[in-house]
Amino acid sequence: MNKVAMQSSLHGLLVACWLLCSLAACQNGDKAGAVGNNLPMAYAQLVQLSDSDGMTQATVSNPWTKGKTLQTIRVGEPGDDKTIRPLRRVVVFTTSHCQLLAYLGLTDRIVGVCDLKYILVPDVRRKAKEGKIVDCGDAMSPNIEKIIELCPDAIFISPFEGSGGFGKLEKLGIPIIQTADYMETSALGRAEWMRYYGRLFGEGERADSLFHVVDSTYQRLKRYAATLPAGRSVLTERKTGAVWYTPGGTSSVGTIIKDANGRYAFANDKHGGSLALSFEQIIDKAGESDVWAFKYNGTRMMTRSDLLREFQGYKALRAFRTGDIYECNTSVTPYFEETPFRPDYLLREMIILLHPENNFGALRYYKRLDNR
Structure with a gap:
């Protein structure tokens, strides 16, 4: 190869390298300020993590405005005006x-x-x-x-x-x-x-x-529940004013009921939050549910008489008539403390509630209502 050809080949190689480096820089520029390697999240949709050399960056998505960031936090040593x-x-x-x-x-x-x-x-x-x-x-x-x-x-x-x-x-x-x-x-x-x-x-x-x-405990419980016959149907919460708030079909509680192989009247609903329903809608769709389980904050356990003083219409619920009512008094029971970060505890609870014939142990949060 003559000298001119060698210089031409070398020039072409340098140009190709420059283009590759430029492209990489542009791609990295889309993640300006990012730290190191992304840590894959298996389930969370609203937070992204990246780690590098003892530094972590978390990007929290705005849950109410799609495509917007709620907050970005960097943590590591040494802290500065951009890093805690x-x-x-x-x-x-x-x-x-x-x-x-x-x-x-x-x-x-x-x-x-x-x-x-x-x-x-x-x-x-x-x-x-x-x-x-x-x-x-x-x-x-x-x-x-x-x-x-x-x-x-x-x-x-x-x-x-x-x-x-x-x-x-x-x-x-x-x-x-x-x-x-x-x-x-x-x-x-x-x-x-x-x-x-x-x-x-x-x-x-x-x-x-x-x-x-x-995660592993939750998945093990879910697999166990799947081996059981379809469980009892459940109605959750109770009337508040003129509205009955109950979990949507794709909400965390709705999903846990499904994973417990239980039946839920609103399982096919696509909402991820709560449904605001009238009592008539509850009766029409879920009035024949086998079990009624609700939470409240009170100074003592509730009774059937307390519920009727609150609302006479509860008599129309099948679970009220059969006595299959379970209450969770959150003033003395750590439901709100524990279940957000231990959903495996709540899945186990639902398996026990909806498959009582399996003798899977004692309930952690709910107690059977006093039938007086």
Whole structure:
């Protein structure tokens, strides 16, 4: 090959390399600021994680505006104006996230909570009694002065559509972790957010291990339920004012009933949230359900007489007539604490409720209503 031909070939090779590098740069530019390698999420739809060299970036999608980002958080060492250090001191507004930190062995990182009287997490209540955790008041109107005194690294709080932000909390200069996990439509999708929260504390491996236990236990229970004959039909919740709110067919509870091989009148509904129905609609569609299971917050267990004082129409329900009514008093039972991040517990509960002939053990959350 002559000299001119060699120079031409070399020039062509350099141009090809330049084009490849330029293309890669353009592709990377679409993910400006991304950190390292994406961590695949098996179920969660609203949070994406990437890890690299001890740094984690989480991108939380806006549940109410498709294609928009609600929040991007970076955590790692050293912290700077774009990166927070692994959290050591946090104020937590939500009971389910207090319980998650207890599952992860991280309640020592909680320095403040809101609505302490409603939190049924033994370790949190014990530390509050010892003065290690401060009650910062009502979550809707928190004590800002107490929060400032605690000097937290971050505040965990749930966002709501159209709330207009977090008011005075946003002016404190304290990072706000928006806990939008409750907007996931699948139970395992919500639970998988523990992998994100664990990384905020530098405990990603611990959180991954716990989620593996939750997922594998859930799948094992689901496979077991599939071997059973079709279970009993169930009606959930009760009338509130003029409306009966019941889970949509593709909601987390609707899916858990399906995975328990139970029957649900609204199983074919495509809504991922709650259905707001009239009592007439409930009677027409679900009045003949075998089991009625509802939650409430009260000072004592309810009775049939209490239900009739509340609404005489309950007499029309088959489960009311047969006495197959189960109640969960959330003032003493940690349903809202445990089930968001342990959906396997709730799946087991539904299997027991809907397949009583299998003697699968005792109920964890529900109790049979007093038939007086």
